Amino acid sequence: MSVDVSRRAFLTGAGALGLAGVATGLAGCTDAKPRPKTTASGSGDASVVPFRGAHQAGIDTPAQDRLAFAVFDVTSTSRDDLRSMLQTWTAAAEAMTLGRQVPGGSSDPDAPPADTGEAVGLPASALTITIGYGPTLFDDRFGLASRMPAALQPLPALTGETLQPERTGGDLCVQACANDPQVAFHAIRNLARLGRGTVVMRWSQLGFGRTSSTSSSQATPRNLMGFKDGTRNIKSDQHDDLGAHVWVGDESEQSWMKGGSYLVARRIRMLIESWDRDYLADQQRVFGRFRASGAPLTGTAEFDTPDFARRSGGEPVIPADAHIRLAAPENNRGVKLLRRGYSYTDGIDPVTGELDAGLFFIVFQKDPRTHFVPVQRKLGAHDALTEYITHTGSGLFGCPPGLAADETWASQLFA
Amino acid sequence: MSVDVSRRAFLTGAGALGLAGVATGLAGCTDAKPRPKTTASGSGDASVVPFRGAHQAGIDTPAQDRLAFAVFDVTSTSRDDLRSMLQTWTAAAEAMTLGRQVPGGSSDPDAPPADTGEAVGLPASALTITIGYGPTLFDDRFGLASRMPAALQPLPALTGETLQPERTGGDLCVQACANDPQVAFHAIRNLARLGRGTVVMRWSQLGFGRTSSTSSSQATPRNLMGFKDGTRNIKSDQHDDLGAHVWVGDESEQSWMKGGSYLVARRIRMLIESWDRDYLADQQRVFGRFRASGAPLTGTAEFDTPDFARRSGGEPVIPADAHIRLAAPENNRGVKLLRRGYSYTDGIDPVTGELDAGLFFIVFQKDPRTHFVPVQRKLGAHDALTEYITHTGSGLFGCPPGLAADETWASQLFA
Secondary structure (H helix, E strand, O other): OOOOOEHHHHHHOOOOOOOOOOOOOHHHHHHOOOOOOOOOOOOOOOOOOOOOOOOOOOOOOOOOOEEEEEEEEEOOOOHHHHHHHHHHHHHHHHHHHOOEOOOOOOOOOOOOOOOOOOOOOOOOOOOEEEEEEOHHHHOOOOOOHHHOOHHHOOOOOOOOEOOOHHHEOOOEEEEEEEOOHHHHHHHHHHHHHHOOOOEEEEEEEEEOEEOOOOOOOOOOOEOOOOOEOOOOOOOOOOHHHHHHHHOOOOOOOOHHHOOOEEEEEEEEEEOHHHHHHOOHHHHHHHHOEOOOOOOEOOOOOOOOOOOOOOEEOOEEOOOOOOHHHHHOHHHOOOOOOEEEEEEEEEEEOOOOOOEEEEEEEEEEEOOOOOOHHHHHHHHHHHOHHHHHEEEEEEEEEEEOOOOOOOOOHHHHHOO | OOOOOEHHHHHHOOOOOOOOOOOOOHHHHHHOOOOOOOOOOOOOOOOOOOOOOOOOOOOOOOOOOEEEEEEEEEOOOOHHHHHHHHHHHHHHHHHHHOOEOOOOOOOOOOOOOOOOOOOOOOOOOOOEEEEEEOHHHHOOOOOOHHHOOHHHOOOOOOOOEOOOHHHEOOOEEEEEEEOOHHHHHHHHHHHHHHOOOOEEEEEEEEEOEEOOOOOOOOOOOEOOOOOEOOOOOOOOOOHHHHHHHHOOOOOOOOHHHOOOEEEEEEEEEEOHHHHHHOOHHHHHHHHOEOOOOOOEOOOOOOOOOOOOOOEEOOEEOOOOOOHHHHHOHHHOOOOOOEEEEEEEEEEEOOOOOOEEEEEEEEEEEOOOOOOHHHHHHHHHHHOHHHHHEEEEEEEEEEEOOOOOOOOOHHHHHOO
16 A cells, blocks of 8 residues: 555555545645545545645644644754654654544554554645744754744743642643644644654643634634633734744844744643622723623723723723733734633643643734734733632744645754 | 523524523433534534433443543542532533533533533534443442442453553543544543542543444444454344343343443553554454455455355464454354444553553443453453453443433432
């Protein structure tokens, strides 16, 4: 059996023949056609997101429903090992986003399979695989020190965080988003497997449901506090905002990052037991929005622009410490963030016996020093929400631009 | 705003008017109509599974895609507290399975909301909520000792398990299955909240993708080893098998359990790094099936009946220690199990640095002493798969029958 087959072709044993329009070469990736639904999971989504382009997929792509996120440390000190792994990862990632199996391996049944197989029969599910490089990758191990972007300087300590070392930092990250969680998990697991001997996984996070929309066609979902999240998020069709706030431009002293973006990940634990005991009116004051409609307290519909100046009885209608006031672009020198947030739960906190659940917050921006850091500094100091949350994990990664047809993550990083 | 409103009515603020066919009384639950899709999560599934009936929903219901499972210990020693909580839980569970908010609470905006709100706008998503009682609930605390079923005697120690106390045992379990993970999580969280002061959560498990089919209309999904799982599972239309193997019948000395079933949960960690290094041919010998098609090694299609007698070159084609041979009804005095399995991942094992991932295995049967225990004893001793798995958590719970129109879990247990 050929190894370059679609997952569906593998399923039906038709690999050698291929399925018209599916088992074409990788060169056909950008015009891949949606395939018929295969409903092994009951939620088949045949859509394919192009892997190559000016920007990496998974940033302004309409947010998929499920997330698997992993951070790796490079254990090899060999530049060649890292380069080789990134080359292998590129081919594997591209194949998986097409709904195909990991390429390579042997046709010999007495060899380990190249692909772990759990996504066989599942469609591409809009899988995107986005890579990012942490500040520590640019130390003296791999000859990359001269390519370290200034914007990648480690995040400062911030109020409102109790970071766990085992959920913080790391040399490399991979964000896998898909509309089927098994497809997202499969991607992370197979990259981890291909990286064995070069990297080890440092931490990972599964996000079970998205809490942000990055497309105007998506309804705004709710976070685990019951509120609509990211109403004012940058949407994928807002090209001016993407250019102004998300994509690295000519201002970067590292031209190889142009067209890329910086990813900040924060594991935000919600103290949901305390939150659930709060009154609805107070919860609404904390956010500055009505829970039911998502409208600002000064409006009636979700997308009404908040009126931060309006007062009632001598007090601002949207309180001074309301989350949406402190996070608003108009109160942060115009700064906007592109969020991809996901709800998580990791069982019971062994210390408190409460649910360890909350928001795995991913934010993309052209420079964390002008975007995430000052906004979070303000939120950590003043936001009424800080009483109910704590940041328990953190990562900062530079996501390079998208790949041209002849590039790999290796050739791009080690150009 | 009325509190007995659909989640969608709450969303639009139309609660007081209701939506025709939706905000009807609970008495209408068994003929609830599917509602139009609301796609806040992008995967809206409006189907409603009736909460009441001869059997609890969530056992022979076609397996939903996502699982949230929680185990509680009763911390109160008051029989009245437990009874009161079970009554409250019944009303909440019934409402949530209809896609409505948790009932109760106050119309006063200065009161904590009765519902935590994160499922507002999401359809019912085929949610089922199944309750089970552990052996420890029938000690002398609540006057239930005389109602302890003999079949609920604690599971014996079994080969192949390294059980973690923090993932084992417990007084009560709740299995929430739905096609949207946020709906399943919401159910568990709200029951936990309503139980505060009476119960504490002992352990919980999120299952991100189902690995079993319980309906002939569902394709067989793959587990994280890449193999189709549960091909020979009992299906919901196999009424003879359900009666013979799943539902408690007249043989039980506890008539209140008639129509119920016993739930065994096993958190089966897969040593996926070792598995991934194994050869495909050996993997197939371990299961006794071809990975691609799911066919037994003696067949060509998934549902071909395995031929355990066939030999080739003096050896059985399906090896003596193959999983499907040891688990097969024909090699276990006809015993069949109804499985509802889900893949899980809980991040990185802090000791080994490997992914903590595998199968959260739920099995229903009329008596674990004749079903799970002897089959697992055989598997633990001889199954080739034991090299690649270990059972790290375990629970045994008696799930009572379904509720009649005038019953609650409280009136049923304390009749």
